[in-house]
Amino acid sequence: MNPVSSARSEGAGNGARASWFYNPQVRGAVFQVLVVLALLGVLAFFAYNAKTNLERAGIASGLGFLSERAGFDISQSLIAYTNDSSYFRAFWVGLTNTLLVALIGVFFATIIGFVVGVARLSHNFVIRQLAAVYVETLRNIPLLLQLLFWYKAVLSVLPSPRRSLEPLSGVYLNNRGLILPEVIREPGSSLTFYALIAAIAVAIGISRWARKRQQETGQQFPSFLVGLGLIIVLPLVTFLASGMPIHFEYAELKGFNFAGGVVVNPEFMALLLGLSLYTASFIAEIVRAGILAVAHGQTEAAYSLGLRPRRTLQLVIIPQAMRVIIPPLTSQYLNLIKNSSLAVAIGYPDLVAVFAGTVLNQTGQAVEVIIITMLVYLTISLITSSFMNWYNRRMALVER
Amino acid sequence: MPNGSIAYVRKEEAPTLSPPITETGLVGWLRDNLFDSVGNTILTILGILFLAWAVPPVISWLFIDAVYVGDNRDACVVENAGACWAFVHAKFGQFMYGRYPLEERWRVDLTGVLLILGLAAAAIPQVPFKRLTMLFLLVVFPVLGFVLLTGGDVDLSWSFWLGFAGLGAVLLAIVFVVCLNAGLAPLGPVRDVGLGVLAIALILAIVSFDFGLRPVETQLWGGLLVTLVVAIVGIVASFPIGIVLALGRRSHLPVVRLVSVIFIEFWRGVPLITVLFMSSVMLPLFLPEGVNFDKLLRALIGVALFASAYMAEVVRGGLQAIPKGQYEAANAMGLSYWQGMGLIILPQALKLVIPGIVNTFIGLFKDTSLVLIIGLFDLLGIVTLNFSDSNWASPNTPATGFIFAAFVFWIFCFSMSRYSIYMEKRLHRGHAR
Numbered sequence: 001m002n003p004v005s006s007a008r009s010e011g012a013g014n015g016a017r018a019s020w021f022y023n024p025q026v027r028g029a030v031f032q033v034l035v036v037l038a039l040l041g042v043l044a045f046f047a048y049n050a051k052t053n054l055e056r057a058g059i060a061s062g063l064g065f066l067s068e069r070a071g072f073d074i075s076q077s078l079i080a081y082t083n084d085s086s087y088f089r090a091f092w093v094g095l096t097n098t099l100l101v102a103l104i105g106v107f108f109a110t111i112i113g114f115v116v117g118v119a120r121l122s123h124n125f126v127i128r129q130l131a132a133v134y135v136e137t138l139r140n141i142p143l144l145l146q147l148l149f150w151y152k153a154v155l156s157v158l159p160s161p162r163r164s165l166e167p168l169s170g171v172y173l174n175n176r177g178l179i180l181p182e183v184i185r186e187p188g189s190s191l192t193f194y195a196l197i198a199a200i201a202v203a204i205g206i207s208r209w210a211r212k213r214q215q216e217t218g219q220q221f222p223s224f225l226v227g228l229g230l231i232i233v234l235p236l237v238t239f240l241a242s243g244m245p246i247h248f249e250y251a252e253l254k255g256f257n258f259a260g261g262v263v264v265n266p267e268f269m270a271l272l273l274g275l276s277l278y279t280a281s282f283i284a285e286i287v288r289a290g291i292l293a294v295a296h297g298q299t300e301a302a303y304s305l306g307l308r309p310r311r312t313l314q315l316v317i318i319p320q321a322m323r324v325i326i327p328p329l330t331s332q333y334l335n336l337i338k339n340s341s342l343a344v345a346i347g348y349p350d351l352v353a354v355f356a357g358t359v360l361n362q363t364g365q366a367v368e369v370i371i372i373t374m375l376v377y378l379t380i381s382l383i384t385s386s387f388m389n390w391y392n393r394r395m396a397l398v399e400r
Numbered sequence: 401m402p403n404g405s406i407a408y409v410r411k412e413e414a415p416t417l418s419p420p421i422t423e424t425g426l427v428g429w430l431r432d433n434l435f436d437s438v439g440n441t442i443l444t445i446l447g448i449l450f451l452a453w454a455v456p457p458v459i460s461w462l463f464i465d466a467v468y469v470g471d472n473r474d475a476c477v478v479e480n481a482g483a484c485w486a487f488v489h490a491k492f493g494q495f496m497y498g499r500y501p502l503e504e505r506w507r508v509d510l511t512g513v514l515l516i517l518g519l520a521a522a523a524i525p526q527v528p529f530k531r532l533t534m535l536f537l538l539v540v541f542p543v544l545g546f547v548l549l550t551g552g553d554v555d556l557s558w559s560f561w562l563g564f565a566g567l568g569a570v571l572l573a574i575v576f577v578v579c580l581n582a583g584l585a586p587l588g589p590v591r592d593v594g595l596g597v598l599a600i601a602l603i604l605a606i607v608s609f610d611f612g613l614r615p616v617e618t619q620l621w622g623g624l625l626v627t628l629v630v631a632i633v634g635i636v637a638s639f640p641i642g643i644v645l646a647l648g649r650r651s652h653l654p655v656v657r658l659v660s661v662i663f664i665e666f667w668r669g670v671p672l673i674t675v676l677f678m679s680s681v682m683l684p685l686f687l688p689e690g691v692n693f694d695k696l697l698r699a700l701i702g703v704a705l706f707a708s709a710y711m712a713e714v715v716r717g718g719l720q721a722i723p724k725g726q727y728e729a730a731n732a733m734g735l736s737y738w739q740g741m742g743l744i745i746l747p748q749a750l751k752l753v754i755p756g757i758v759n760t761f762i763g764l765f766k767d768t769s770l771v772l773i774i775g776l777f778d779l780l781g782i783v784t785l786n787f788s789d790s791n792w793a794s795p796n797t798p799a800t801g802f803i804f805a806a807f808v809f810w811i812f813c814f815s816m817s818r819y820s821i822y823m824e825k826r827l828h829r830g831h832a833r
Contacts, residue, residue, distance in 0.1 A: 021582035032655040039659065046686040053685045124440050125433040126447035140813035141806045142766040145780050149806070152787070153799035338671035345773055356677050366681045374670045374678070381669040 050367060057364070065363045066091070072358055074349045076265055087359050094354030095376060101271055101350065102337045102380075108276035109336060110329075113283025120288045131284065138281040144342050146278055151270035151346040161257050170250045176257065178264040181248035189245040195238035196231070203227030267348035271340065279336045283329060290325035291317060322395050330388035334381050341377070351376060462803075476794040483800040487792045494786065495804070498622015498777055504614060507548045508625055514541060515632075523819065525826065538636065543603055549629070551615035556608040564604070568597040618696040622777040624808065626696070630703055630768040630778065635711075635761050637704035642711025643750075647741065649716055660712070667709035672767050675702045680774045699771050707764050714756035718749035752827065758820035762813050769809075780805050 020026050054061055066088040073083050077093040078100060119131035138146070156175055159165065164174040172179040203226075210223035239246065251261025294317050302312040343350035344357055351373060360369045421427055434444040465482030467475050468489075476484035488495070497505050518541055521533045546552070575593050579586035621629070648660030667675070679702030684692065693701075722745055730740030750757075772781030783801040786792065 021578070028653050032653050035656055035659065049688050050685045053689065056689070122443075123433065123436065124443050124447070126444050126451075130447055130450070136814065137810070140762075140766075140810045140817065142769040142780065142809055144769045144772070145802060145806055145809065148780070148784060149799070149802040152784075153802050157795055157798075334669075341671040341673045342770070342773075344673065352671070352673055352677075356674060360677075360681065366685060370674060370678050370682050374666075374674050377671055377674065378666065378669040 054367075059364050061365070061367065063368060065365050065368075068363075070359070070362075072362070074354060075347075076268060076349055087363065090359060091351075091355050091372075094349060094351035097348070097354075098337075098340055098343075098350040098352075099380075101268065101275065101343070101348070102340045105272055105275040105279065105336050105340065106333050108272070109279035109283055109332070112276060112280035113332075114287050116280060116284035117287025117291070120284060121291055135281045135284050138278055139285070143274060143278045143339055144345055147270055147274040147342055147346055150273045151266065155266040155270055161253065164253075164258075170248065172251060172258060172261075175266065176263065177266045178269060179251045179258050180262045180264065181250045182260060182262050184247055184249050186245040186247075188242045191242050192235050192239045192246065196235040199231045199234040203230050206230075265348070267343070267346050270346055271343050271348045271350075274342075275336055275339060279332055279339075282332050282335075286325055286328045286332065287321070290321035293324045294320045319395075323392075326388065326392045326395060330385055330392070333388065334384055337380055337384065338377060472791045473794050473797075476792070476796055481794070481796055483803065484792070484794055484796045485800065487786075487794075487797050487800055488804045490792070491786050494782055495623045495779060497625050498782055499620045500616060500622070500625065501614070501620065504616055507613070507616075511545045511548045514544060539603075542636065543606055546607060547611060547613070549616070549621075549625075550618070551611075551613040552607055553610040553613070553615060554608045556604060564601065568594075568601075571597065618694050621696065622782045624779045626771070626776060626781075627765070627768050627778040629696070630700060630771060630776075631761065631765040633700050634703035634707045634764050634768070635757075637700070638707035638711045639757075641704070641708035643715050643746065645708060645712035646715035646719055649712065650719055664709045664712050667706050668713070672703075672706055672770055673773060675706045676770060676774050678702065679705075695774070695776060699774060699776055703764070703768070703771075707760065710760050710763070711757070714753050714760055715749065717756060718753035719745065721752050722749050754827065755820040755824040758816055758823070762816050762820075765812060765816070766809065779808060 051061075067086050069083075070085055070087050070090045071083050072090075074081055074090065074093050076097060078096045079089075079092060081089055081093045116131045116134055119127050120135065122128045122131070158173060158175045161172075161174045161176055164172040164179075166172055170181045203223075206221075206227055207223040210221035214220055249260055251258040253259075298316055298320065299312060302316040303309075307315065340350055341352040344353040347353065356369055356373045360366060363369070418424075419428075422431055435441045461482040463482070465480060466485050467478075467481055467483070468485050470476060470484075470486035471490075475486050493502075493505075497508055500508060518533060518537045521527045522530065522537055527533070572590055572593055575589050576586050579589055645660050645664055648656045649664065651657050651660070676699060679698045680695065683698055683701065687693075726744055726748065727740070730744040733740075735743065768778055769780040771778050772784065777785055783805045787798050787801060
């Protein structure tokens, strides 16, 4: 364990008088064996108690319950689910709902965070102060409070469907949620979709070719504009040529509620708003710190080479700032994913609400349900952090 | 060349002209900060328009149209009413103490005053006796606070005391045998361990002594009291565990390192809410029949385990920042592992990570609000609970309650983050060359 103690036993070289007590190998081994024994003892104690307690309560352990009929409804689900589905199906519904809100939340939080972070460094006094107020307010108030605020104090006091707000034509906002027009696809609509994918693929190819050519010959090619044009024009032409097979079906007020359209639940909106705005305040600080970490000499060097401010930001500052930004950004993404579990407080059917809430209460399989839930979050965390680590390695400074 | 022959050489200095008005003063500042380019001017105008759109309604809702006095909802249910501060005023006692008995609330106040005094003495660098202050905060205050808040008088049976004495005796015997085996004089170590056992016995004796205070069950606790208890107990309990885990993660012993890494990464990888579910639903299953913790204690165990993983990573950062020479110097002085860590490495490392510890505390403080999901009434929990009071139900009650709770949380978190920034600057100076 420590090389120090062996130095104390004088004459260790003779080997005769040195007590085993001072041998670092022996001490290390003894200590580790003690740690393992203590851990095993505690685990055995817990396992024994859990076994006797479960037997007394008459709860069969094991994962058999997953195939039983769930018998409860879930308000939002990406996959087919009825109350006749199994608990396992309910688990999947919860997991997909968690992933849905986490992905969209990460997207918005990143955009808002970057905008606010840059705004905090703005030369403009008003913008800078607005960004500072945003960051200092939101990141010092618990997320759960913000979620409840959005849900109970903002979205529930919206008008009833009959008096809905209509921010855009065909889009309605009321206390039942946000109602969007539904996209109706007729046969042949998939052609437009394929055209879009093809355009994106070609645009990526063009930008790679352009970069390669620029590195070899120095000649530039407006790959961004060409790519953008391609992505807009190709699907549009296909859409028109195939006889406009996609149209919107607007929701209509029938009686006390809307019929048709796609309804975004208030729970989902509150969770998304809360998660994105809260995480964005942390991302903004990370972005600000990242940009400040790039030495001012870099900006001056870029200016003296004749780069314009926008090109300087794009080619010199941001690539270097990204290296500082990515590791803490990863942990913010992880936080957002883990924080999405607060959905249970406002009734959005995420993994915790559906599985560790309803399923646990119905089956009483506390140990299995909680272990599965924790393992799922652990897996998501590990996958996210390994992806971000891979991205970080790609962005990292290549040093000899 | 004679000087006098050059006619155009100036004899006296030219008068200093003031800079152009567009470069200094208010006008210069405005030009520089708000209108130095077309884009910036547009941004400024947009920003001011936004402020003009957003600020007046908020101000009038918060203050001008707000209802300050009233005995029930009638005061707040009027046309165009703003915030219902009368609600906060009527419920203020609940928001702070929960259902803690009215005539016993002085005990909470006294605990709070003791805590503020201790924290102020610890946080302000100019106040001397830091060591005594830390002893007060980490040993004396928890015992005092426990006795004051719960009323003390914990039932410790005779069999418990017998068991404790037996355990102490066994411990002393082990130390004695090990010392003999290692060829050390047994007196010193045996005395140290004996004093430790006695100190724990003393604390147990104080906790189980009947001071004549009326016992107050934790079910009655609530409001800011629970928020602070969970956050402070969580951070104080997580501190030693976190240090041990951080040392374990940097240990040369593979088993210890593996166990620490798994422990830390596990708690860091799962959301706090599942940890709280675990401690409220699963923990009772893991305990022998008859042993039952109170709800608050179960939440505290969960929070402490969760926070200790984060604390371990903070402390590890500090340990990594200490140059290798310090470790080697400690070894070269003949200090044992724990002596070297306790006397040389940790004092330096922990000082470095004070801002990190404060930041962890801020995170934990905000996270304590999650205990409302497992049915404890912290500040946020008791505020939301009071929305269902039909005496005060009005369209503005939820928003008012949330804004009040948000303001309380904000004050705590914002002042702590300022303190952390201040400490960061202060500590940074020592490293400047």
